[in-house]
Amino acid sequence: MASLKEVKTRINSVKSTRKITSAMKMVASAKLHKAQGAIENMLPYQKKLNKILINFLSADLPIESPYVQEREVKRVAIVVFSSNTSLCGAFNANVIKMMMQTIGEFRTLGQDNILIFPIGKKVDEAVKRMGFKPQETSSTLSDKPTYQEAAELAHRLMDMYVAGEVDRVEIIYHHFKSMGVQILLRETYLPIDMTNVVSEEDRKNKEEVEEHETVNDYIIEPNVEELIASLIPTVLSQKIFTAAVDSNASEHAARTLAMQVATDNANELIQDLTKQYNKSRQQAITNELLDIVGGSMK
Numbered sequence: 001m002a003s004l005k006e007v008k009t010r011i012n013s014v015k016s017t018r019k020i021t022s023a024m025k026m027v028a029s030a031k032l033h034k035a036q037g038a039i040e041n042m043l044p045y046q047k048k049l050n051k052i053l054i055n056f057l058s059a060d061l062p063i064e065s066p067y068v069q070e071r072e073v074k075r076v077a078i079v080v081f082s083s084n085t086s087l088c089g090a091f092n093a094n095v096i097k098m099m100m101q102t103i104g105e106f107r108t109l110g111q112d113n114i115l116i117f118p119i120g121k122k123v124d125e126a127v128k129r130m131g132f133k134p135q136e137t138s139s140t141l142s143d144k145p146t147y148q149e150a151a152e153l154a155h156r157l158m159d160m161y162v163a164g165e166v167d168r169v170e171i172i173y174h175h176f177k178s179m180g181v182q183i184l185l186r187e188t189y190l191p192i193d194m195t196n197v198v199s200e201e202d203r204k205n206k207e208e209v210e211e212h213e214t215v216n217d218y219i220i221e222p223n224v225e226e227l228i229a230s231l232i233p234t235v236l237s238q239k240i241f242t243a244a245v246d247s248n249a250s251e252h253a254a255r256t257l258a259m260q261v262a263t264d265n266a267n268e269l270i271q272d273l274t275k276q277y278n279k280s281r282q283q284a285i286t287n288e289l290l291d292i293v294g295g296s297m298k
Helices: 004-056 092-103 123-128 147-162 200-212 224-296
Strands: 076-081 112-121 168-178 181-190
Touching: 004 168, 004 224, 076 092, 076 123, 076 147, 076 224, 092 112, 092 123, 092 168, 092 181, 092 224, 112 123, 147 168, 147 181, 147 224, 168 224, 181 224
Parallel strands: 076 112, 076 168
Antiparallel strands: 168 181
16 A cells, blocks of 8 residues: 555646646636637628528529549549647547548559648647658648638639649548537548538528528629639638638637546546545554554553
8 A cells, every 4th residue: 555655646746737727727617718709700700601502502503613523533632620739539540540530542543643731739749750851831820820820721722723733622621510529521622512502500591591582683783603713722722721711619628627637637637646544544554543542552
């Protein structure tokens, strides 16, 4: 059995660790609220953008765009969103695992034909360990996403696709659904499937509009084709920004939960060690009393 001094030292050590995990939980929670605010500010624009797109898609207009043209996949680009720091549970591990599965599906293309765009230091390190050369991306897009940086990456991917440098672009990121639920998604970014541009929630909204309201009949200048041609790049840029904000919020939610679990475990361990310390102290006092009683009877 450990001595009283050893148990006391262990208790103090766990208490120090609990202070750290509790502070990290509060910091992550504050950052999560800020990230949720960014999502809430983004939603009105995204909903309006999708509403306009819904009206055009419902008209069954012919869409001609280089971003919707499918071709044989000879070179692929994979955009992967992770965090810059650890201590967020299985957040990064799950992202890296899905990235490895995706790379495995395209292994037949050859390593030189698989371009990986890591967003976050953790996935960047994993890519290097796997022997790939990561493509250059913004270092702040993971922890402080901005629309400008997201649009720059989106236009870079679009230019590569139009130029034929890549034949397919996929993105891997966490979708923030709630504090306790973050869904890992893998989606095809290019070529864009116009039937899947709009989310299920927006499709439901479209059905509700069709049942209760009249769909807006826009007057388009100069014509619908040119507007859609300029609208698609905007949607693609918004998609990268949405993925970055979603991933950022999911990271903070995962870290908040991980630090909460760590703090709870520390509390339980302190209780167990305190019980052990009290039992050991009581046993030591009992032994001393027995020695005193035994000595006085001689």
